[in-house]
Amino acid sequence: xxxxxxxxxxxxxxxxxxxxxxxxxxxxxxxxxxxxxxxxxxxxxxxxxxxxxxxxxxxxxxxxxxxxxxxxxxxxxxxxxxxxxxxxxxxxxxxxxxxxxxxxxxxxxxxxxxxxxxxxxxxxxxxxxxxxxxxxxxxxxxxxxxxxxxxxxxxxxxxxxxxxxxxxxxxxxxxxxxxxxxxxxxx
Amino acid sequence: xxxxxxxxxxxxxxxxxxxxxxxxxxxxxxxxxxxxxxxxxxxxxxxxxxxxxxxxxxxxxxxxxxxxxxxxxxxxxxxxxxxxxxxxxxxxxxxxxxxxxxxxxxxxxxxxxxxxxxxxxxxxxxxxxxxxxxxxxxxxxxxxxxxxxxxxxxxxxxxxxxxxxxxxxxxxxxxxxxxxxxxxxxxxxxxxxxxxxxxxxxxxxxxxxxxxxxxxxxxxxxxxxxxxxxxxxxxxxxxxxxxxxxxxxxxxxxxxxxxxxxxxxxxxxxxxxxxxxxxxxxxxxxxxxxxxxxxxxxxxxxxxxxxxxxxxxxxxxxxxxxxxxxxxxxxxxxxxxxxxxxxxxxxxxxxxxxxxxxxxxxxxxxxxxxxxxxxxxxxxxxxxxxx
Numbered sequence: 001x002x003x004x005x006x007x008x009x010x011x012x013x014x015x016x017x018x019x020x021x022x023x024x025x026x027x028x029x030x031x032x033x034x035x036x037x038x039x040x041x042x043x044x045x046x047x048x049x050x051x052x053x054x055x056x057x058x059x060x061x062x063x064x065x066x067x068x069x070x071x072x073x074x075x076x077x078x079x080x081x082x083x084x085x086x087x088x089x090x091x092x093x094x095x096x097x098x099x100x101x102x103x104x105x106x107x108x109x110x111x112x113x114x115x116x117x118x119x120x121x122x123x124x125x126x127x128x129x130x131x132x133x134x135x136x137x138x139x140x141x142x143x144x145x146x147x148x149x150x151x152x153x154x155x156x157x158x159x160x161x162x163x164x165x166x167x168x169x170x171x172x173x174x175x176x177x178x179x180x181x182x183x184x185x186x187x
Numbered sequence: 188x189x190x191x192x193x194x195x196x197x198x199x200x201x202x203x204x205x206x207x208x209x210x211x212x213x214x215x216x217x218x219x220x221x222x223x224x225x226x227x228x229x230x231x232x233x234x235x236x237x238x239x240x241x242x243x244x245x246x247x248x249x250x251x252x253x254x255x256x257x258x259x260x261x262x263x264x265x266x267x268x269x270x271x272x273x274x275x276x277x278x279x280x281x282x283x284x285x286x287x288x289x290x291x292x293x294x295x296x297x298x299x300x301x302x303x304x305x306x307x308x309x310x311x312x313x314x315x316x317x318x319x320x321x322x323x324x325x326x327x328x329x330x331x332x333x334x335x336x337x338x339x340x341x342x343x344x345x346x347x348x349x350x351x352x353x354x355x356x357x358x359x360x361x362x363x364x365x366x367x368x369x370x371x372x373x374x375x376x377x378x379x380x381x382x383x384x385x386x387x388x389x390x391x392x393x394x395x396x397x398x399x400x401x402x403x404x405x406x407x408x409x410x411x412x413x414x415x416x417x418x419x420x421x422x423x424x425x426x427x428x429x430x431x432x433x434x435x436x437x438x439x440x441x442x443x444x445x446x447x448x449x450x451x452x453x454x455x456x457x458x459x460x461x462x463x464x465x466x467x468x469x470x471x472x473x474x475x476x477x478x479x480x481x482x483x484x485x486x487x488x489x490x491x492x493x494x495x496x497x498x499x500x501x502x503x504x505x506x507x508x509x510x511x512x513x514x515x516x517x518x519x520x521x522x523x524x525x526x527x528x529x530x531x532x533x534x535x536x537x538x539x540x541x542x543x544x545x546x547x548x549x550x551x552x553x554x555x556x557x558x559x560x561x562x563x564x565x566x567x568x569x570x571x572x573x574x
Contacts, residue, residue: 124554125397127313128448129197130356134313138352139549146561 005095005186014092014185028159030166030174031117032065032077034093034181036158041091043154044081050154051086054147058084059103059140061151062094068110071163072171074179078102078187081151093187104136114162117155123148189488196399200442202336203362206435208427211246211326211366218250218281221322221361225252227279229270229294232256234286234328239369243285243326252279255297258290263345264307267296274301281322284360285369287381288332288467291325292340295358298323307342308351316357324362328369330420330434331381331468333388333441335363350461352551359445365438367431375421378433379524380468382417385409385437386517387471391450392443394482394489395555399447403492406443410496412436414520421524450556451547452478455566458546465533472526473533476514477573478556483510485558490514530574540570 003010014034021035029036044050065077078099082089099105106123108116112131115121124145126132134141141148166174181187203220205213218226226247230240235256244251255270274282274297282301284294298321299310310316325335334340340353373381389409392402413436419429455478456470479490490510494501497516501509518528527533535543544567547553553560560566 125195128354128397129199130314133315135315136312138312138354138551139350142551142554143549145554 001184003185005098010185017181017185028161030161031114031163032073032079032093033178036160037079037091037093039158040079040155041088043157044088044091044151047150047154050088050147050150053150054083054144055086057086057144057147061104062099062102062106063113064099064105064107065113066107066109068163071110072166072175073110073163074175075182093185095186104134104141106132106134108132110163114164116152117158117160118162119156123152190400194399196397196401196446198399198401198446199338199356199359200336200446201356202360204336204365204438205362206365206431208367208431210364211243211369214243214246214283214324214326214364215248215250217324217362217364218247218283218322221281221324223281223322224250225277225279226250226281226283226324227252227270227274227277228254229258229282229284229290229297230254230256230286231258231290234290237328237372239328239372240285242369243283247283253277258286258293260289261350262289262293262296262340262342264296264342264351265345267293267300267307267342270294271297271300281324283324283326285326285328287327287329288334291327291332291334291360292342294323294325295334295340295353295360296342297321298358299353308344310355311351311353313354314356315353316355318357320357323358323360324364325360326364326366326369327434327437329373329377329381330370330430330437331384333385333437333444335360335365336438336441337445339445354551363438365431365434367427367434370430370434371425371427373424375424376525377468378424379417379421379521379526380466380472382413382420382433382437382468383472383475383521383526384468385433385440386413386417386520387452387456387475388440388444388449389413389436390475390479390493390513390517391452391552392440392447393493394479394486394557395444395448395450396557397446397448397555398489402443402447405439406447407492407496409436409440409443410493411498412439414497414516418520418523448555449552450478451482451553451558451560451566451569453552454547454550454556455543455570457550457552458543459530459533459535461546462539462543463533463535465530465535469527469533470530472521473528473530474569474573476517477569479510479514479517480572481569482556482558483507483514489557530570535574537574540574541567544570
């Protein structure tokens with residue numbers, strides 16, 4: 001069945017998908033998969049330093065990972081974080097349109113995000129060097145450097161498998177099921 | 188902050204830089220070097236009235252497409268759109284900006300709209316562009332902003348009353364022509380304060396978190412040149428050797444901070460500029476030594492480098508003492524040039540300091556300050572010292 005993003009059906013089906021995959025898939029989770037995103041969401045929701053540093057934050061933030069077919073990512077991924085006054089209301093894989101329209105969009109190549117999540121690349125530095133692009137109001141985001149740094153730190157705490165670590169067989173298999181999920185959920 | 192195995196950087200400095208007395212005469216060839224044939228001159232009324240824009244127009248000869256002279260301080264989105272439309276109407280395929288920071292920023296915005304079309308606000312942010320923009324040559328008429336070599340532009344949306352920041356490698360001008368004769372008529376006080384803007388760029392590039400060895404070299408030599416030649420420019424405006432060396436220093440400082448970034452001085456200067464119209468160079472000049480002392484405990488070794496570049500004898504001093512000596516040397520320099528020393532002398536009311544401190548927390552430059560600042564109270568302390 002195909003779900004329309006923004007509807008209750010989509011949200012319910014997405015939650016079921018996450019539960020199913022968390023029960024089925026063994027760790028470490030592949031970066032950018034629904035189970036990885038759900039783990040990230042839980043980490044943010046339970047993190048007191050994040051809550052404290054983002055207590056006045058309002059707005060959606062998207063991590064946009066650019067497609068890299070050679071690495072098994074045949075289309076872009078948009079990971080939307082709905083953040084409000086220190087709460088993380090949700091983190092979801094979302095369709096392109098929804099991702100592009102977020103208040104803040106951080107875009108980068110898959111390798112760059114891998115480096116960020118391995119703590120090999122500082123996000124602030126990466127932005128100035130053009131390795132990661134930022135769309136959104138700079139004066140607002142600047143006030144929350146501590147919060148955004150914390151979000152990055154949390155992503156690096158997830159037991160993660162990266163696309164670059166997949167074998168060719170694993171990559172081909174992943175592309176198959178991920179394509180099927182994209183077709184159902186539009187992300 | 189000594190460098191270690193974690194050092195990692197990308198050094199970027201793509202601007203072709205041409206220097207020499209009357210080097211402006213080569214501008215026509217430079218337009219053609221960029222594969223262009225018709226350049227629109229972008230300037231402001233003051234520069235036009237001083238006859239500087241005419242000199243450039245004449246040098247452009249058959250490549251001259253017209254002049255847009257409506258640039259103002261705090262450039263506006265509406266001016267960028269108007270200027271870009273005018274350029275296209277005139278059949279221009281390139282831009283030549285002649286002026287200071289606001290004029291250069293206006294042309295940077297025009298270069299984007301001429302190439303991409305649409306709405307300038309769509310490109311606000313960090314590294315939003317994905318291809319080279321309309322070719323842009325800069326002829327600075329001040330020696331301080333370094334905008335001729337930097338990737339940033341600040342353009343105000345007057346309707347929304349917000350300043351939009353554009354940080355993009357694709358807006359770095361293609362060519363800078365540094366001709367000391369173009370700055371020879373700059374009044375002494377403006378020479379001093381714009382020159383202090385350059386010194387602030389250089390020193391902030393040394394203490395900024397993104398500092399690296401190549402930008403260090405640019406910044407440290409800029410400091411050496413400024414300390415020697417800026418007072419000469421102020422004392423004798425027609426000293427073209429001094430004018431030229433100061434121009435070179437401003438450009439080198441621009442390259443330095445374009446790579447290493449700036450810090451708290453700029454965040455605070457932008458705020459008092461926005462709230463109380465304090466000219467940027469003057470605000471930097473007043474705030475610089477106070478911020479150096481505020482940061483000192485976090486990077487004394489960096490300020491020891493500054494002290495050495497300023498020509499101070501640091502052999503018997505600890506890094507901390509050398510840093511203090513560097514801050515004192517900045518005061519001595521500004522005093523010598525007759526630049527106001529306190530924010531109160533620059534029209535900042537004491538009652539406005541808290542608002543300025545709060546505003547500084549939203550400035551992108553603060554992210555790169557060596558001492559992490561999360562509370563407005565911290566900034567306010569520095570403002571009070573400088574007031």
